[in-house]
Amino acid sequence: MEGTFAGFWRPKPVTAIGSTGERRINTMGIIAKPDLDTDWKDSSNCLGVDPDLFFPERGASTREAKEVCRGCIVREDCLEYALLNGEKFGIWGGMSERERRRIRRQRALERQAAARTAEAV
Ligand code: SF4
Numbered sequence: 001m002e003g004t005f006a007g008f009w010r011p012k013p014v015t016a017i018g019s020t021g022e023r024r025i026n027t028m029g030i031i032a033k034p035d036l037d038t039d040w041k042d043s044s045n046c047l048g049v050d051p052d053l054f055f056p057e058r059g060a061s062t063r064e065a066k067e068v069c070r071g072c073i074v075r076e077d078c079l080e081y082a083l084l085n086g087e088k089f090g091i092w093g094g095m096s097e098r099e100r101r102r103i104r105r106q107r108a109l110e111r112q113a114a115a116r117t118a119e120a121v
């Protein structure tokens with residue numbers, strides 16, 4: 001698909017083979033898992049916005065990018081995409097990597113607790 005999405009998408013994605021042999025789409029150096037739905041990107045609030053805004057220098061403000069995300073109707077999809085795809089850099093779904101790391105940690109703890117509960121039953 002042609003066009004850009006927050007600078008994360010190249011006009012002509014190329015396919016690559018992941019470490020487990022699966023086909024992946026490489027966009028802007030980011031390897032997307034093939035089973036993740038990305039149709040939501042067409043409705044993103046950041047279409048046409050300077051991609052650099054979403055990849056601020058270390059220590060720079062993320063306020064402007066988060067402001068764009070605040071009004072985005074696909075914010076949750078974007079955030080889930082980043083969480084599932086393990087995006088390490090940039091603002092996705094209105095959250096920084098540190099904020100996403102916190103969510104991933106919380107979810108891991110919840111999965112562990114659920115597993116322990118299931119074992120105890
Ligand atoms: S949440 Fe932010 S980065 Fe994600 S699609 Fe919307 S505007 Fe773009």
